[in-house]
Amino acid sequence: MYFNSITFAIFFIIVFFFYWFVLKRKISLQNIFILIASYVFYGWWDWRFLSLIAFSTLVDFFLALKITKIENRGRRKLFLAFSLLINLGLLAIFKYYNFFIENWIDAWASFGIIMSKHTMNIILPVGISFYTFQTLSYTIDVYRNKMKPTKNLVDFAAYVAFFPQLVAGPIERASHLLPQLQKERKFNYSYAQSGIHLIIWGLFQKVVIADSCAIYVNDIFENYEQYNGLTLAIGAIYFAFQIYGDFAGYSNIAIGTARLLGFNLMRNFNYPYFARDIAEFWRRWHISLSTWFRDYLYIPLGGSRGSVAMKVRNVFIIFIVSGFWHGANWTFLVWGAIHAFLFLPLLLANRNRNNLENIALDRLIPSLKEFYQITSTFILVTCAWIFFRADSISIAIDYLKNIFIRFKFKIEYLPIERYSVELIGLIALFIAIEWLHRNFEHPFVGKLRWLKIIFVLIMLVTLGVYSNYQDFIYFQF
Structure with a gap:
């Protein structure tokens, strides 16, 4: 169901x-x-x-x-x-x-x-x-x-x-x-209303964003040897938004459904692709799992206390176990190890808690430094996602390698009868909506609330039908 x-x-x-x-x-x-x-x-x-x-x-x-x-x-x-x-x-x-x-x-x-x-x-x-x-x-x-x-x-x-x-x-x-x-x-009307808003937004994330991306992702990853580097890079970006929209969408629907029954579930995603480093990414991504591993594995092992060797050990244990939790495949272990390598320099330099506050709190646009931090973090996370999505480590390495050695600035037409860049505008719109509402739980706030709800519902009816419904990715975990 x-x-x-x-x-x-x-x-x-x-x-x-x-x-x-x-x-x-x-x-x-x-x-x-x-x-x-x-x-x-x-x-x-x-x-x-x-x-x-x-x-x-x-x-x-x-x-x-x-x-x-x-x-x-x-x-x-x-x-x-x-x-x-x-x-x-x-x-x-x-x-x-x-x-x-x-x-x-x-x-x-x-x-x-x-x-x-x-x-x-x-x-x-x-x-x-x-x-x-x-x-x-x-x-x-x-x-x-x-x-x-x-x-x-x-x-x-x-x-x-x-x-x-x-x-x-x-x-x-x-x-x-x-x-x-x-x-x-x-029963609390305002609480139930926020639940309905979360359900609508979660359905948009899943049906419009994730399921639309899935069609392209499946074709590009399954036939990656046929495409140039630009298409492969776009495919990796699409998967980054597919897995985010899919999982965050599920979490928002779950939280919203629970609110309609009078329950408060913890927030599981907090705009992770606006993170300025890997440490902040993990404070914003799958929060319930990352805090679970922190409290029941990382801290009991000694956390960030002790010698450098102990810190390195603990970081690799928690990230590799986190990867293995996702599935019985070496690709998940490598995905976890990549995040350990990315996180470790921040911990050893005592910079893993530098970005605790929301980005650009009182500004419409980020500074050049913040934009660079967000972009570079997203690129690193997306490269790691390739291992998460690929069927084997060798395929993931080959996919990454082909992005660079076969890179051509040429937009390709896919066998699914769509151009590889057709979703770029939708992704850009999604990013803009999330950025403008990054300090809120969902976008349906402010004076234009009903206009935004109507717009999203129209997108669900039109693009949602066009996207072809897909299973939730995290059901396999």
């Missing part, structure tokens, strides 16, 4: 009606209904995996209760390790089993030892990386005495399976979302 489908629209209208009009101010019944709706939503893809999310929920619910009753630190750590083993074990089996087996066999083959492959036809459960991290953060926070475990299984299960953000985030902490499930929710 996709956010950009008629099926979801009908589903949510039904959920909204029963939630507010039938179960009004009945918290326990609302939470039961949210849980049922979430399981219906998740089971729409494959009902068999409902048992998996239910199992993870039960394991961490009871382990957290057990941890809080034990005073002995060694035994508490044992139960935490049990939670980590089960959750990460399930993730490893469903997401990484074949990757490890195939690479193990390939490693032996390099020494002339041929082994038979016993890989399994494993289907990756949608959203497993997201809800696994949610349940893990809960048990870790209980172990650290940062929160008390809930004794209400329905509330906890609703937190784990909360359908707006279940399959692609934001990755919510129990300390933030669970208390919202345990108190009365009242």
Whole structure:
């Protein structure tokens, strides 16, 4: 069930009606209904995996209760390790089993030892990386005495399976979302209005920007040997906006949908392509994941404290693990390593927190220095995205190499019957809209709010239909 489908629209209208009009101010019944709706939503893809999310929920619910009753630190750590083993074990089996087996066999083959492959036809459960991290953060926070475990299984299960953000985030902490499930929710018109605005803007990001780019990206990356360097560079830029519009669009729809039900989810994107360095990019991109790794991996490892060797180690661990979290392919590991190399000089020079405030707060246009910083950061990020998108490391390297050695200032006509630069105007418009509203959550603010909403809705109806609907990229993670 996709956010950009008629099926979801009908589903949510039904959920909204029963939630507010039938179960009004009945918290326990609302939470039961949210849980049922979430399981219906998740089971729409494959009902068999409902048992998996239910199992993870039960394991961490009871382990957290057990941890809080034990005073002995060694035994508490044992139960935490049990939670980590089960959750990460399930993730490893469903997401990484074949990757490890195939690479193990390939490693032996390099020494002339041929082994038979016993890989399994494993289907990756949608959203497993997201809800696994949610349940893990809960048990870790209980172990650290940062929160008390809930004794209400329905509330906890609703937190784990909360359908707006279940399959692609934001990755919510129990300390933030669970208390919202345990108190009365009242319908707030202005809050709901902001939710609708986020949904409309998220649909624009996904349907108009991301899906329009996807058509070009798929053709250029799949046939990159046929095109000149200019087309390949444009294809990389299109993918940068495809993955941004796709993922930020999903997050905004999720946050907006949750607001219509009276919940506040954390912001997941904050105009990342206006970042002035890689450190700022990661403070603005997939915020829920980057802060999760910061709090549960980077800081426990020592963070930016200690010797230079420890700092280097910690940076590479967090970025490579972040890359591996995205998928079982060496391309994701290299993508993570590239960002580690780009981030490390800033950390070692103590410049990783130089750009904490929004850019050009009181100015319409950035300074030349800021423009250079934004542009150079975007180029570096886009080059790294090539590894993220390519099927293999060798293809990514070949793609990058061909940008330079086959560069011609020639606009090519693609087999999809469109010129390679046709989207440039739409991308420029998108950048301009985001720049003018970079200090706001979404563009629908100010006196021209309704005019902007009408304009976006027209774009959804026209270009949205033209773009051809695509799956959300992060569903595969």
